[in-house]
Amino acid sequence: MRRERSVRRLALIAFLAVALVFALPFATPAALAHANLVTADPTPNASLTTSPTRVTLHFSEAIAPSLSGIQVLNAQGKQVDNKDAIADPANSMTMWVTLPSLPDGTYTVVWHNTSDVDGHAIRSSYAFGIGVQVAVAPQTAQSKPPLLQSQGQPYLRWAVLIGAMAIVGGIAFRLLILEPVLTANTKRKHFEQARAKLLSRVSLLLWCTAALFIIASVALLMNQAGVVTDKDWYRTLGAPLKTFLIHTSYGKWWIWRMGCFGVALLALGVASRVESAAKREMADRLRSLALVASVVALLTFSLSSHGAAIAEVHGPAVMSDFIHLLSASVWGGGLLYLVLVVPVALSRLVERPRREFLAALVPRFSRLATISVAAILVSGLYNSWAQVSSVGASTQPYGLALIAKVALVVPLLVLGALNPKWISKRLAGDASAGNMLRVLVAGEAVLIVLVVLAAGWMTSLEPARTAHAREQNCGALRLDSNITNSGDLVYTLDIKPAQLGPNTLMLTVRTRAGGTRVANATDVRLTLTYLDKDLGSTPVTAQNVGGGRYVADNVLLSIAGGWQTEVFISRPGGFDFRDAVRFPIGGPGSSQAPGLKDWRHRPLARRADAPGGNGNNVDGRRRIWRRPRVPGHRLLQRRGGESERQPHRADGGLHRSRQGSVYAELHGMPRRERDRRWAASSEAGPATAEPRHPRAAASRESVVRLHP
Secondary structure, eight states, rough: OOOHHHHHHHHHHHHHHHHHTTTOOOOOOOOOOEEEEEESSSOOTTTESSSSSEEEEOOOSOOGGGGEEEEEEETTTEEEEBBOOOEEEEEEEEEEEEOOHHHEEEEEEEEEEBBBTTTOEEEEEEEEESSSOOOOOOOOGGGOOOOOOOTHHHHHHHHHHHHHHHHHHHHHHHIIHHHHHHTTTTTTHHHHHHHHHHHHHHHHHHHHHHHHHHHHHHHHHHHHHHHHHHGGGGGOTTTTHHHHHHHSSHHHHHHHHHHHHHHHHHHHHHHHHHHHTHHHHHHHHHHHHHHHHHHHHHHHHHTSSGGGOOOGHHHHEEEEEHHHHHHHIIIIIIHHHHHHTHHHHHHSSHHHHHHHHHHHHHHHHHHHHHHHHHHHHHHHHHHHHHHHSSSGGSHHHHHHHHHHHHHHHHHHHHHHHIIIIIIIHTTTOOHHHHHHHHHHHHHHEEEHHHHHHHHHHHSSSSSSSHHHHHTTTTOOOOEOOOOOOOOOEEEEHHHHHSSSSSEEEEEOOOOOOOOOOOOOOOOOEEEEEESSOOOOOEEEOOOEEETTEEEEEEEEOOOOOEEEEEEEEEESSOOOEEEEEEEEEEOOOOOSSSSTTTGGSSSSEEEETTTOOEEEEEEEEEEEOOOOOOTTTTOOBBSOBBBBBBOOOOSSOOOOHHHHHHHHHHHHHHHHHHHHHHHHHHHTTGGGGGGGSSHHHHHOOOEEEEEO
């Protein structure tokens, strides 16, 4: 009867825990643990012609508005915004600050935020220019976020986890292991002799770990509030701590956690009083309530964990984290009581009764431990995938902490497997089995403590998935196809790491209508030209890697300054596509690369012998003038290089009947004056430094932005 009640109690607890998890509002905004900057307007290093009306930042997860802010500083470090930074009421991941009309110059956007999910704080900045060119400065190691927000945070989290696991494990150990064994052996005198000491020792250890949990939780809260408010932890008492508790989800879940554990401890205290009055059944009910309350308290850890910040798998990630923590608490917490309580409580028993008690206790605990270990392994694999997601990310600090944790878990599993397979079967008849059991269980307990320490480090570090993604995109440039190009294709060109030396160029090609990726191009070439000096051109062929992506590896960009890449795409059943975009490459350690000041305002480079090109034949050489594509002026080619439509004359002029009025509109000058300039340009011959077409001299603006 007693055993059936224990089974029903365990089933009820499991049902309530699962029901609580699935009742949660899982539809949260997209996030990646830590509210990293995703997009900005103006974009980092943008060069604007007019003053923007506001600066808008969009982050990867919801932020706490009262603990986040934006400042815009001029070159002298003076704040020039309207000091009205506010979070978007309709989107908690977006924040902006309005600006007055600003004069030309370079401005710095300084922002800080606090994640509403896990309470982590981030600070960073970027620059943009008005009327001036701002050099693109790829992110370097010096601009990475710090490894830890606080040096003591991993150890505080370790203490909190040890305390929480010991509370849950202690209650579960008494209700599911110790009480059933004692009840099933009431007729054995030595079992009753050990009962009082066992239960008193369990209560003593539970209250000690509860004190550890409370102290460590308050210390961690003050530490986190100090990081967010940029104050020493002892200066957070009062308004800073109140703001952090009330205005962040982390603080709200902390309040719920302490409340649930408070209910659990209160129920345990009342149960002890009731039991002394010989009302054991009511005491068991109160302890069951304490177990449910403590399990719900564990759920608050998962709701403010890294898993809660993954929108794509928010529900499963929270559920997996919760199962992982609950299983570890039942197994690891129970081990602590098996090591620290049982040997001391049984010390007054003679050898044979002691071995009989252990022979009844250990197999029951081993069955519960086996179930817990299975749940830990399954949920641990899922959590590893969610937070690491790739082999390359395993080299991040989070990944290394995970590897250390796994390295500790392996011997822990080996020791755990020896108990039911070998030790438990020998307890009743072998005197040495008891001593061996104590050694093995003590080793397991030590390993459990070290595993929890690794977990404390992991919860303090940025997930490997997001850290790896940020490093992969450090310094990357993304160039979009020209907005004036009227071709039937559009593309995105990613340049990584956008620094001096070898770079990887990846071209992603789509159709303009529908955005379908073009995966059947037979010839994709990128021709690189340095704009600040005549160094010739470097053509490279991009290889088709599938999915509409074409990659050129180890492309050497050896000089800082402005560069231009011409894109040529040939595909079956379609016209050849040409376009050109520009980008800057900064020197290492410099904020302004030579020659970057006016690279956007120069005419596009010309070169000889372009693939399949049509153009002006001067001195026996075919020269291709790269012009901004304007509707009605696109040079279409059939495969093989034959021109389908040729609006340009061989002498460099233009068919006026078709295009003259367009040029007059574009350049705002009388046709006679325009023809006079064309004639003067043609007489200059191939030695002239400027293109003969005013159209070629009109600078094309490509959309350049930092990859988020």
